[in-house]
Amino acid sequence: MVKRNDLDILVCPICKSSELKIDILSFVNKAIHEGEIICTSCNVFFKIENGIPNMIPPILSLINREDLKLWKKWFKKLRNFERWRKKRYKKKEKGNPEILRNQIEYDRLKTNFFKFCNCIEGDILEIGCGGGWNKEHCQGNYVGIDPIITIDNPDFPFYQAIGEYLPFRNSSFDSIIMTAILDHVVSVDEVIKESFRVLRKGGFIYIQTHVESNEKEQKLISQSDLAPLSKNLIELINRGPLGILKSAYYCLIYSRPISKIRDRYTHMNQIRLDSLLNIIKKFSADSILQVTPDHNIAFIKVKK
Numbered sequence: 086m087v088k089r090n091d092l093d094i095l096v097c098p099i100c101k102s103s104e105l106k107i108d109i110l111s112f113v114n115k116a117i118h119e120g121e122i123i124c125t126s127c128n129v130f131f132k133i134e135n136g137i138p139n140m141i142p143p144i145l146s147l148i149n150r151e152d153l154k155l156w157k158k159w160f161k162k163l164r165n166f167e168r169w170r171k172k173r174y175k176k177k178e179k180g181n182p183e184i185l186r187n188q189i190e191y192d193r194l195k196t197n198f199f200k201f202c203n204c205i206e207g208d209i210l211e212i213g214c215g216g217g218w219n220k221e222h223c224q225g226n227y228v229g230i231d232p233i234i235t236i237d238n239p240d241f242p243f244y245q246a247i248g249e250y251l252p253f254r255n256s257s258f259d260s261i262i263m264t265a266i267l268d269h270v271v272s273v274d275e276v277i278k279e280s281f282r283v284l285r286k287g288g289f290i291y292i293q294t295h296v297e298s299n300e301k302e303q304k305l306i307s308q309s310d311l312a313p314l315s316k317n318l319i320e321l322i323n324r325g326p327l328g329i330l331k332s333a334y335y336c337l338i339y340s341r342p343i344s345k346i347r348d349r350y351t352h353m354n355q356i357r358l359d360s361l362l363n364i365i366k367k368f369s370a371d372s373i374l375q376v377t378p379d380h381n382i383a384f385i386k387v388k389k
């Protein structure tokens with residue numbers, strides 16, 4: 086939920102003007118419930134519904150961009166991701182063993198990542214925050230953005246927005262977090278550029294991302310990648326004819342290189358660690374403090 090003074094840091098995500106006309110139509114418990122934000126410079130409207138301002142630029146405002154095709158592809162993948170996440174929740178509720186195993190790995194990764202970050206404080210922005218699950222690891226004023234609304238009534242200022250078009254004034258935050266989002270965005274370059282813009286001098290960016298290995302390694306699936314799969318296949322085969330069919334299907338999919346499997350349904354990019362570090366260096370040379378690759382996951386800490 087956002088309060089009136091949370092909106093003081095907002096700018097138009099498209100033209101970055103701070104000349105916004107904010108019309109509030111209703112409040113619930115002192116938080117804004119319904120309203121409208123209008124950029125008086127470029128005349129674009131952004132709605133506030135159920136306490137959440139939608140600051141995603143309307144697709145029409147991107148029409149002149151040569152990468153409009155990419156945005157359409159992104160939108161499709163975003164819907165796929167939403168579907169994938171819902172299915173996952175259902176399976177988790179039913180106690181699906183594979184999902185529970187993945188959850189243990191996810192929690193291990195999160196613990197290691199936040200140990201690596203040490204202490205995230207000040208005015209904090211999380212880009213691609215999902216339901217704000219990382220908030221508990223932060224020690225300051227937490228703000229989250231994500232193009233998908235995952236939870237009702239978030240207990241922190243949440244905006245529907247995207248990393249390439251951040252709706253915040255220059256130098257608004259001390260810390261920026263991005264976990265598992267860079268392979269979902271249209272432009273890693275623009276997300277990093279926007280992050281540096283809204284970060285204060287001396288502030289930190291903390292990134293956790295899946296990274297691809299080099300071409301040769303991609304052609305082979307490693308033993309450790311196959312270990313959980315073979316366990317699942319045995320479980321499936323034991324379930325009878327339908328299980329056998331399903332396991333044949335998985336064998337077909339997994340005979341492709343890992344990078345292609347990841348990319349098929351919900352991912353936009355395959356991140357190469359060296360390319361990502363080069364992008365960061367473009368915006369702030371000598372700013373990378375620490376990089377820790379954990380298998381195919383990289384932890385990166387950057388200072389502005």
Ligand SMILES: C[S@@+](CC[C@H](N)C(=O)[O-])C[C@H]1O[C@@H](n2cnc3c(N)ncnc32)[C@H](O)[C@@H]1O
Binds near residue numbers: 246266
């Ligand atoms: C794999 S989830 C990670 C969620 C959370 N950060 C975590 O670690 O659990 C990827 C998230 O990126 C969001 N996302 C996709 N495109 C984005 C964009 N252009 N800008 C910001 N977030 C985006 C998705 O909506 C999704 O919530």
Ligand SMILES: [Zn+2]
Binds near residue numbers: 100102124
């Ligand atoms: Zn504008």
